[in-house]
Amino acid sequence: MSSLNQQMLQNLRLVLPELIWCGTGVFLMLIQPFLKNRQALTFLAMVGTSVGTLATFYGFFGSAFFAQIQFDTFSLFFHWLVGLISFLVILASDSYLEREKLDSAEFYALIMFATAGMGVLASAQELLTAFIGLEMSSISSYVLAGYRRDSVKASESAVKYFLLGSFATAFFLYGIALVYGVTGSTNLVRLADADPSSNLLRLGLTLILVGLGFKVAAAPFQVWTPDVYEGAPTPVTALFSAGPKAATFALLLRIFSTVHAATQFWFWAFWILAGLTMFVGNLGALVQSNVKRMLAYSSIAHAGYTLVAFAAVTSVRTDPESVAPAYAAVLFYLASYALVSVGSFTVISELGGQGERYLTFDDFAGLGTRQPFAAAGLSLFLLSLLGLPITAGFFGKFYIFKAAIHSDLLWLAILMAVNSVIGAYYYLRLIVVMYMREYKGTLPADASQGLSPTAAMVVSVAAIITLYLGLAPNHVLGIVLSQNLILSAR
């Protein structure tokens, strides 16, 4: 009996971050009637996220709950990443919630639940567990998307997200059912032993890919993205584009690194997904006049770049020993994109003014002189998205290029190069508007006067990490290139 308890405790240690995150969420909901001070709630939520993130140190590498959860360097990395993202998003939301006069406790609680869901996704070793993680983060996201109840756009965004999201979840679930039908198990390890040429397994995994492709906004499953990103409160958009996306990519990577995926079928599936996603994202972003919408499309494009690395993972030309750089490329890219994305959406959220009304390119004119700090921060993030050296985005892109060329994906690399240049145009356009154009007419009275201290903190942290990853990526590379990045649970 005691040994069973012992084992239970050991198991719980591996999900301690998720427990803390969920616990903080519940605690915030309970305390809300007694605590009216928004800043105190923000503080509690931030403490919750950081304690949850730090709790990963108390865990150990191994599997738990009958190999449903796998805690390895890979999940450690993503726990830190989603923890950091949630921390920054909460910090950035503080002034946003005050400006929009929204309740904060539920908001933070939902973010905590979503974070816990992402944590589960990052360490799920079994498809149904992954499904639970996915739903935890998705359902919280649906609510968060419609958090500005009075706004028509936000409601539209939430409904759209919910309907299409449930549809995609159904795909995912159906895929799991088919996989179970073939292998008699939903555990990824057993999947690895299954015959990769089985068509039913392929169909099942394809449906899973469709479901996850929806969550990461890969074309042709991306149609919801611009509307949802635009309608959602901007800090929530920051979360969407960084957290759930990274966590879903984590799951996708775990699945396709475990099952026998290096086949022509998966290779071409990812090849086409990547190519299509890059072009849809970049060409869409090219014609936007709303900055938030432009960044939403750009987020699609970046999902496409990440998928290029997936094509490298599944390429038959890649020998199994040298696939590690491709994993590292995915991880590094997701980290760099997530930070830049949180940073840039934070700036946008502050500049939008009440009701997020001032988000067209024209509203950003002359920002370089009006608000040098915000403009400099946003420019740095845009340059990182563009992939200019000494920013994190450059190394992210560099490693993906390297992985792609290493796997002989020359054409995909060239498509990515072409897309980078298309991307350069619209990112530059915003920089040009901020620094080289004057604001026409007089500034509206309720336009933003400057970043709030909390937002400035978020921007500084994101900017420092962006430069750090761009100048000295060795430490992070050491983690993502570690020998046993993804442990199998056998």
Place this chain on the structure above:
Amino acid sequence: MIALSGHLLTVVIFFPAFGALALLFLRSDDELWIRRLSFVVSTVEFLFSLLLLRAVPIGQAGYSLEEFGHWISSPPINYHLGVDGISLFLVMLTTFLTPICVLASWHGVHHRIKEFHVMLLLLEVGVVGVFLSLDLFLFFLFWEIMLIPMAFLIGIWGHERRIYAAVKFVLYTMAGSILMLVGIIWLYNATGTFDLPIIQKLLHDGALVLPERTEMILFLAFFLAFAIKVPLFPLHTWLPDAHVEAPTAGSVILAGVLLKMGTYGMIRFCLPLFPDASRRAAPYVAVLAIIGIIYGALVAMVQPNLKKLVAYSSVSHLGFVVLGIFAFQNISMQGAVFQMLAHGISTGGLFLLVGMLYDRRHTFEISDYGGLSTPMPKLAAFFLFVVLSSLGLPMLNGFVGEYLILLGTYQVHWNWAAWAAIGVILSACYLLWSYQRVFFGEVTQQKNRELADASVREKWILATIAVVILWMGIGSPFFTQRFAAPCKTVIEQMNRNVMHEVAVPGTPRLASNRPADNSTERLASR
């Protein structure tokens, strides 16, 4: 100074960055001190670069003052710097033109002065870094970094269509450089290193033999990026816009140094790394270069806009440089390097002069001028001097480069040289004709009558330029003896590789290419 001696190249690269940092601490309305500080910083930077002169031995190829440090562990990217006779003068050209640009913008730039000088100094960091990097990755990094300050210089302080020109400039360059990045990574895949000397050694020893097709693709990936930068016809369309819309300082740096990054890249990377592909591409490149020479000259001839005329003359002159490089002759290669420097000084000078005219009259149209030598004889004299140097008058700097290029090219392809020589004639036509329309004849417009002659500041700028022009024309061996050996090495690296392909592995072969080698050596010593 002693403590720095081991890291002189690092100092030369990053000193302007510290200057820029110092500028940030000044109040932005403190115009005079901002200008003074940036002038001092850029002058000290020039003095630092003079120290390099001592360190580069004459008549000896290879890199001096090498610095090596590990930067990124995986893939192994190193902070590897070095200077040789070719990069030495390009660095000095950069550091020489920057203080002149600061002086030239003394009255021309009125708003956001602090940002302007910060950008100018950061640009210098990027450009000097490009010339001194011996690691392909580091090279690419500086190559990209320098885009942003240049784009800002054009986009914020430029003329009417500045934003269009800035965006066009960045997109063109980026399109080429992203492909170069793909090429660099591919090369890394083949060699396992980004280090230029190591890759050269691998190629030299025959340890690395690239398949024909791969070599060609890699060559094109690199060449395209460089050809856009040069710019080689038909990729030149960004250049007139960028040059015309940029402020004077921007045009000077753009024409003086940035274009040379392209030709420098060809000498440093395309030829030694992909010799066979270069050889196969040479006829096509030469045709494009010749088209560029003649086309650039013809378009310059019909330009009503003085600044655009100078811009198109760059297309023509840089065509000579590319031709000289792709003739694969020691003489013509030396000529190409010399022409790079000479063009930097004289076209830089022309842009400065055009900028001085613009400061007075706020127009670039030739028809708005006429008879200017009456109100401003001194400026007219300087202008004539620089024009003569640009069209290649003997004793001045333009002549040496063009002559060496034509001489070297003639030895292998007399018809290339013949076509290119047309460009020499045409350049005399458009330059002298435009000079005549601007400075000679009656003063047609009332406004031009009261124009002030060159001020003290302008006289200093122009006198410096004129001295250098004369010195380069008369004392050309000072320059050529320093880059003769590196140029010869480039040619040798190309030829050695041929021997390896011909030779059966393991058996030394000396016979092939001997005559050609002898002739080039004989000519070099002449």
